[in-house]
Amino acid sequence: MKRAVIVQAKRTPIGKAGGILRDLEPQELAAPLIQHLAYGLEEEIDDIILGNVVGPGGNVARVAALEAGLPFSVTGLTIDRQCSAGLEAIRLACYLVQGGAGCCYIAGGVESASTSPFPSRARFSPEKIGDPDMGIAAEYVAEKYAITKEMQDEYALLSYERSWEANEKGYLNQEIIHIGNLHQDEEFFRKRKMDILLDRAKPIFKKNGTVTAANSCGIHDGASAVLVMEENMAINYGFEPKLRFLDGEVSGVHxxxxxxxxxxxxxxxxxxxxxxxADIDLIEINEAFASKIVACTKELSIPYEKLNVCGGALTVGHPYGASGSIMITRLFYEVQRRKNIKYVLAAIGSGGGIGVAVLFEVVT
Structure with missing residues (x-):
């Protein structure tokens, strides 16, 4: 079996909906990433696979590939698995390499909530089963797993502090390519007194609930992608593989x-x-809501010391289709800052009750 490795990973700055990236359509966000990752490999790219959730419809990956100036032969594939779409794109690319379908893919996701033509979200599930908005669903998770507001706020504050520390150390800048003159996530323009905000925040989705604006992510724009190659090809082209794909999984829940x-x-x-x-050294789980993170850590016995060590979406933001790829990009750089790391894992839950997880080993 051929082995798929990640040799490069980048993302754009992340902006609030209506913020610094408000005028850029999805293909305009993704094209600079594609150009960067494809440089010197333009004729070798087998496909571009991008997750996208809120529009504009059509094959965003194809449009972005053309916008990036890639050869017409690079077709592009756009997938929608709601918030797990970006991670699914990477999982799919790795399996295509393993199966021998190709040797070189750019995979990730892009989201422009600011330019989305859709006035409301898509349906996640038939009403007869239950089709809650994600905020209400976060309340359901909190209730099912006995997660209090205090537990959520404690995690949200930890994540906020980690995000700011990672930003101030320059860790996040390693991940980012410039978009015009933009080179920093919008959330880091101004520091907030998060402990006070968390204490004051009231439930916004349910009366007497526990999920607040302060322990939930916002709505954001951004893109992220990785370069997935067959390992021998990568080495022959002078790349140093950092993450080797081992396995992936998708599961459904109510x-x-x-x-x-x-x-x-x-x-x-x-x-x-x-x-x-205990065998996994670093874990990324998308921080759409603190309730889901606390529930997952509680049920899986994940210590906070190995989870989302540079913070996550609660602070930086959650551009739906891109978030899974952002997590892999985070891991790509974090393993290079650490020693004695063997296994890393990323997972995300998305609308409709779908979970995607991907397992990598660190290439040494």
Missing amino acids: PNYPGAAPIPTIQALLKRNQLTI
């Missing part, structure tokens, strides 16, 4: 509890690979 979808997904992935949480 649509009322999408935030809990990473739980069975990670369990199945670890069981198949005869691993436990």
Whole structure:
């Protein structure tokens, strides 16, 4: 079996909906990433695979590839698995390499909530089963797993502090390519007194609930992608592989509890690979809501010390289709700053009750 490795990873700055990236359509966000990752390999790219959730429809990956000036032969594939779309794009690219379908892919995701033509979200599930908005679903997860507001706020504050520390150390800048004169995530323009905001924030999705604006992510724009290659090809082209794909998993849960979808997904992935949480050195789980993170850590016995160590979407933002790729980009750089790291894992839960998880080993 051929081995798929990640040799490069980048993202754009992340902007608030209506913020610094408001005038850029999805293909304009993705094209600079594609140009950067494809440089010197333009004739070798087998495909561009991008996740996209809120529009504009059509094959965004194809349009972005053309916008980037790639050869017409590079077709482009756009997938929608809601918030897990970017991670699914990478999982798919890795499997295509493993199966021998190709040797070189750019995979990730892009989202422009600012330019989306859709006035409301798509349906996640039939009403007869349950089709809650994600905020209400986060409340359902909190109730099911006995997650209090205090537990959520504690995690949200930890994530905020980690994000700011990573930004101030320059870690996040390593991930970012400039978009025009933009080179920093919008959320870092001004520091907030998060402990006070968390204490004051009231439930916004349910009366007497626990999910607030302060322990939830916002709506954002951004893009992220990685260069996936067959390992021997990568070495022959002078790249140093950093992450080697081992396995991926997708699982479904009741649509009322999408935030809990990473739980069975990670369990199945670890069981198949005869691993436990103790074997995984770094874990990324998308921070759409603090309730889902606390529920996942509680059910899977994940220590906070190895989870989202540079913060995540609660602070930086959650550009839906791009978030899974942002997590892999974060891991790509974090493993290079650490020693004795063997296994890393990323997982995300999305609308409709779908979980996706991907397992990598660090190439040494």
